[in-house]
Amino acid sequence: MxxxxxxxxxxxxxxxxxxEKDPSMNAVFLFDLEGAGQYTLEIVNGETTWTRGKAAExxxxxxxxxxxxxxxxxxxxxxxxxxxxxxxxxxGNMSQALALxxxxx
Numbered sequence: 001m002x003x004x005x006x007x008x009x010x011x012x013x014x015x016x017x018x019x020e021k022d023p024s025m026n027a028v029f030l031f032d033l034e035g036a037g038q039y040t041l042e043i044v045n046g047e048t049t050w051t052r053g054k055a056a057e058x059x060x061x062x063x064x065x066x067x068x069x070x071x072x073x074x075x076x077x078x079x080x081x082x083x084x085x086x087x088x089x090x091x092g093n094m095s096q097a098l099a100l101x102x103x104x105x
Contacts, residue, residue, distance in 0.1 A: 003074045007036035007066050010073050014041075014050060021046035027096045030058035035066040060092035060100070 004010040029041040040055040041048060049055075064072070068087040071077035082088040090097045 004070045007031075007033050007039065007070065010070065011039050011050060011052065022099075025099065027060060027093065027099075028056045028058045029096070029100060030054055030061045031069070032061060032063045033066045033069050034064070036069075058092060060090065060094075060096045062088060062090055062097075062100070064088040 002013060004013070023046040025043050025046050027041075027043045029043075031039040031041070033039070037052070038054050040051045040053065040058070042051070042056055043049075062069075064082070064087060068077065068082060072079055072082050072088060077087065079088070083090070
């Protein structure tokens with residue numbers, strides 16, 4: 001798993017990644033990262049579009065401090081532990097949140 005130094009580095013890596021498409025998936029994820037800003041992942045019929053900032057009304061929002069999110073994205077902090085410790089907060093469609101790992105790395 002890659003080690004990320006900034007949210008922008010993570011965003012650039014994810015936006016270039018090849019992701020297995022799920023044509024039934026339609027969602028808008030907003031990553032609201034304190035200290036870094038907002039990033040949007042929009043999935044329409046399995047096709048992904050990454051945008052800096054809030055691009056559309058989110059169906060699922062992930063909020064965290066940039067440093068905590070980067071630990072999770074780099075594999076240094078497990079997602080369930082991050083949620084239990086309230087390092088990461090998720091709101092909106094929880095079934096979509098469960099599928100997020102294959103898109104957000």
